[in-house]
Amino acid sequence: MADPEIKSYEPHHESQSAAVTESRPVKAVLMAIAFAFLAVFLLLPLIVVFHEALAKGIGAYTEALSSPDTRSAIRLTLLVAAISVPLNVVFGISAAWAIAKFEFKGKAFLTTLIDLPFSVSPVISGLVYVLLFGAQGLLGAWLKAHGIVILFAVPGIVLATIFVTFPFVARELIPLMQEQGNGDEEAALSLGAGGWQAFWYVTLPNVKWGLLYGVLLCNARAMGEFGAVSVVSGHIRGLTNTMPLHVEILYNEYNAVGAFAVASLLAGLALVTLVLKTLLEMRYGAEIAATRGH
Amino acid sequence: MEVRVVNVRKEFERFPALHDVSLDIRSGELIALLGPSGSGKTTLLRLIAGLERPTKGAIFFGDEDASQKSIQERNVGFVFQHYALFRHMTVADNIGFGLKVRHGAARPSGQEIRRRALELLDLVQLSGLEKRYPAQLSGGQRQRVALARAMAIEPKVLLLDEPFGALDAQVRRELRRWLREIHDRTGHTTVFVTHDQEEALELADRVVVMSQGRIEQVGTADDIYDTPNSPFVYSFIGESSSLPVKVENGEVWIADRPIGLSAPHAPSGEAILHFRPHDVDLVDGCSGCIAGTVAASRRVAGTRRVELEIGGERQRVEIELPVDHPAAQKSRVAFRPRRWKLFPAS
Numbered sequence: 211m212a213d214p215e216i217k218s219y220e221p222h223h224e225s226q227s228a229a230v231t232e233s234r235p236v237k238a239v240l241m242a243i244a245f246a247f248l249a250v251f252l253l254l255p256l257i258v259v260f261h262e263a264l265a266k267g268i269g270a271y272t273e274a275l276s277s278p279d280t281r282s283a284i285r286l287t288l289l290v291a292a293i294s295v296p297l298n299v300v301f302g303i304s305a306a307w308a309i310a311k312f313e314f315k316g317k318a319f320l321t322t323l324i325d326l327p328f329s330v331s332p333v334i335s336g337l338v339y340v341l342l343f344g345a346q347g348l349l350g351a352w353l354k355a356h357g358i359v360i361l362f363a364v365p366g367i368v369l370a371t372i373f374v375t376f377p378f379v380a381r382e383l384i385p386l387m388q389e390q391g392n393g394d395e396e397a398a399l400s401l402g403a404g405g406w407q408a409f410w411y412v413t414l415p416n417v418k419w420g421l422l423y424g425v426l427l428c429n430a431r432a433m434g435e436f437g438a439v440s441v442v443s444g445h446i447r448g449l450t451n452t453m454p455l456h457v458e459i460l461y462n463e464y465n466a467v468g469a470f471a472v473a474s475l476l477a478g479l480a481l482v483t484l485v486l487k488t489l490l491e492m493r494y495g496a497e498i499a500a501t502r503g504h
Numbered sequence: 505m506e507v508r509v510v511n512v513r514k515e516f517e518r519f520p521a522l523h524d525v526s527l528d529i530r531s532g533e534l535i536a537l538l539g540p541s542g543s544g545k546t547t548l549l550r551l552i553a554g555l556e557r558p559t560k561g562a563i564f565f566g567d568e569d570a571s572q573k574s575i576q577e578r579n580v581g582f583v584f585q586h587y588a589l590f591r592h593m594t595v596a597d598n599i600g601f602g603l604k605v606r607h608g609a610a611r612p613s614g615q616e617i618r619r620r621a622l623e624l625l626d627l628v629q630l631s632g633l634e635k636r637y638p639a640q641l642s643g644g645q646r647q648r649v650a651l652a653r654a655m656a657i658e659p660k661v662l663l664l665d666e667p668f669g670a671l672d673a674q675v676r677r678e679l680r681r682w683l684r685e686i687h688d689r690t691g692h693t694t695v696f697v698t699h700d701q702e703e704a705l706e707l708a709d710r711v712v713v714m715s716q717g718r719i720e721q722v723g724t725a726d727d728i729y730d731t732p733n734s735p736f737v738y739s740f741i742g743e744s745s746s747l748p749v750k751v752e753n754g755e756v757w758i759a760d761r762p763i764g765l766s767a768p769h770a771p772s773g774e775a776i777l778h779f780r781p782h783d784v785d786l787v788d789g790c791s792g793c794i795a796g797t798v799a800a801s802r803r804v805a806g807t808r809r810v811e812l813e814i815g816g817e818r819q820r821v822e823i824e825l826p827v828d829h830p831a832a833q834k835s836r837v838a839f840r841p842r843r844w845k846l847f848p849a850s
Binding site: 393394396397398399400401402403404407411412415416 | 584601
């Protein structure tokens, strides 16, 4: 209540009124529970990851990271993300555009479909590709006859990753675009802009922070995906192992330093994503606020 | 540029928003589309702009059929109800946008675009604000920027959707006068949509009154106010009172008494009498007048409004009295409408 002046066009966070404020002990207990929970389930594991990775010193750590198989896993993960994230950006923007700006039959169905990867177990997503492209699969014979390799190779991993990560960008953009409506685009068209010009100069700048946010989440998931990729990759060392798969293999071989070293990279990625996400939220909270939902 | 709307019909998913509307807009005219919400006024404006396509009928710009042209080809300046300024661009970039997106030789140089933007900013009296962003402007200032942006493309026609709808009363009145000045200076054919009759009557050369997807009446403020041609216009524009009456042999009757109004051309039978509350003559005694008892009375600025109960059926009707008129509660007042009109009873 300290600031009676309402600044328009900036989000004003509702200050808590006295009536709904809990008493001090209740507050303290609630906060203690939340912090204890986060410490045990999130902070502790994070510390363990870095502790185990560095258990035998920096030398062992860098050595573990520079082994050829590990390097190949890192390269493959970067490659898969570099292919699937841009594709999902294109897909996400088109889907969000279609859903937010047009009226058409089957719109509700399309919206549901976009959420499908969230509701299906990643293992099943992977299995679907095996059933489709595997040697005994629907398209297996045809693919083999034409010498196209999808399963147990990079294309399969990319496909599975795209499937698992495609909701992120679309889900960020749909509510944002719906909220903004068609007004700005209509204004651009009335001023003589073509469709592409309206998109580049008006639509894209209007959603850029939401888009960046979606890309960030999409990328984090693309690099970290385990289940779906595990099914389609075939775990061929140095060829089709991504970082998460490689972590599992190393761990199963009792190579704790190696496993946790790679895991520390993934954890680092998560931390960077988290920091960037927080910075984005702080700076552009209003634009992102509309996109809560998962 | 004159604009002709010819027999236009517009349906949204089979729901008709406009029925067979025709309208001639003269070159250089400032014309208002006035109506309650749902009357189709904004739809008509968007059809002229090319933001919607007519289901039937045609729209001509001059002698050219513009019906199938896209909004870009029509070259109209459109000011949106909530301005639709580009929030990530400065005021100058907003105004210059229409020039920047032109292609090839039609596109002026960056310097020229900037010069034009500043010139227009001067026209709308916002010099010095070119580096601001829309969020840093007041509602009235945004309205002016939106207008400057629309005028930057040298439109054939200027279209404004509820231009003052989102502003407070004071700013509204100011901007109204200012828009009239700009119009007189630049001579653009201008169409604006409003639901505010005062705004329409004060600002426009001619007013188009719309209701339920149809044009009820087109005319100057005087035409519309003094000779409304339908019960809707009578009740929508200004104050009006109405009474059910009977016409017999060219005389108007209420119940079993003639009220001293002759309507030689009206068909005999039931009808509704419309008149303005202030447009009445008070008369003494009653042979050939409307008489009633005062049921309620209230002071409105310089006059007094009284509600009269007329006849046995207790029809209520409002008239205006001088403040010093001695009509108190329960007293009888007799009057005769000075200007009135009969419409068939529906």
